[in-house]
Amino acid sequence: MSAANINLKKVALLKQIRGLIDCLVNIKDETGEFLMTLEDGRIIDTKGWNDWEWTHGVGLYGLLKFHEITGDDEALRIALAWFKDRFEVGTTKNVNTMSPLLTAAYLHEARHANYGVHLDAWAEWLMYDMPRTEEGGLQHITYLVDNDQQLWDDTLMMSVLPLAKIGLVLKRPDYVEEAKRQFLLHAKYLADAQTGLWFHGIDGRLTVVIILAGRGGDVVTVG
Numbered sequence: 481m482s483a484a485n486i487n488l489k490k491v492a493l494l495k496q497i498r499g500l501i502d503c504l505v506n507i508k509d510e511t512g513e514f515l516m517t518l519e520d521g522r523i524i525d526t527k528g529w530n531d532w533e534w535t536h537g538v539g540l541y542g543l544l545k546f547h548e549i550t551g552d553d554e555a556l557r558i559a560l561a562w563f564k565d566r567f568e569v570g571t572t573k574n575v576n577t578m579s580p581l582l583t584a585a586y587l588h589e590a591r592h593a594n595y596g597v598h599l600d601a602w603a604e605w606l607m608y609d610m611p612r613t614e615e616g617g618l619q620h621i622t623y624l625v626d627n628d629q630q631l632w633d634d635t636l637m638m639s640v641l642p643l644a645k646i647g648l649v650l651k652r653p654d655y656v657e658e659a660k661r662q663f664l665l666h667a668k669y670l671a672d673a674q675t676g677l678w679f680h681g682i683d684g685r686l687t688v689v690i691i692l693a694g695r696g697g698d699v700v701t702v703g
Contacts, residue, residue: 494550497546498552498554501543501546501554501555501558504529504539504542505529505558506529507527507528507529508528509525509527509528514526514527516533516623516624518572518623518624524623529562530565532566532569532571532577532580533576533577533623534575534576534577534579534634534638536562536566536579536580537576537577537578537579537580537581537582537583537638538579540559540562540580540582540583541579541582541583543555543556543558543559543583544559544583544586544587547559556592559583559587560587560592560593562580563580563583563584563587563593563595566580567595567598572623573602573605573609573610574621574622574623575610575618575620575621575622575632575634575635575638575639576622576623576634576638577623578602578606578638578639578642578643579637579638579639579642581598581599581602581603581642581646582641582642582645584598584599585599585642585645585646585648585649586645588649589649596650599646599649599650600646600650602642602646603642603643603646603647603650603652603655606618606639606643607643607654607655607658610639611626613629613630613631614629615665616661616665617631617662617665617666617669618631618635618639618640618662619631620632620634620635620681627681628683629683630681630682630683631665631666631669631670631681631682631683632680632681633666633670633678633679633680633681634680635662635666636662636663636666640659640662640663640666641659643655643658643659643662644656644659644660647659669682670682
């Protein structure tokens with residue numbers, strides 16, 4: 481390829497993205513600031529790569545999209561290695577830990593791996609065992625708190641979007657319909673018609689627990 485045909489902006493952008501990926505998988509929490517200690521004694525590393533939290537779900541989805549757009553094999557390898565290691569260990573099921581299952585569903589669909597058993601188990605948990613609000617909304621349970629009767633817009637990206645994709649991949653229309661219902665229910669209570677923003681969270685008494693935030697719109701847009 482001649483120098484005239486090289487897109488320097490593209491080259492620079494790809495270099496920057498690969499640098500970010502390197503940071504993503506090699507970052508270390510040297511101070512322990514982002515370590516989460518659970519009641520059962522487990523310690524969740526929310527920033528390091530070798531653990532399981534919503535941060536990993538978002539990172540995996542970024543790796544997936546980068547691979548899809550560029551064909552980058554290293555991004556795919558990193559994602560597949562994460563799932564191999566994490567599925568062997570397992571984790572507590574909650575809103576945030578379901579987020580990696582979105583990427584798992586795409587990888588399963590593309591036949592990069594066979595995650596059917598895991599996809600089914602997580603989707604069935606969400607459908608039948610995950611705590612609900614009085615109207616059947618997915619309660620925003622996390623490692624540390626149950627957030628009783630609370631709806632958060634984060635749930636749409638972390639749990640509902642994976643449910644919808646799993647439904648499509650496993651040919652389970654009941655999953656897809658439930659995902660649609662959850663989007664509508666969350667929009668009913670969290671979307672602010674006047675500003676176009678979303679409340680980050682609201683409880684069963686219609687009390688706003690987290691105020692209007694641009695981040696909420698970001699999460700919903702991805703969803």
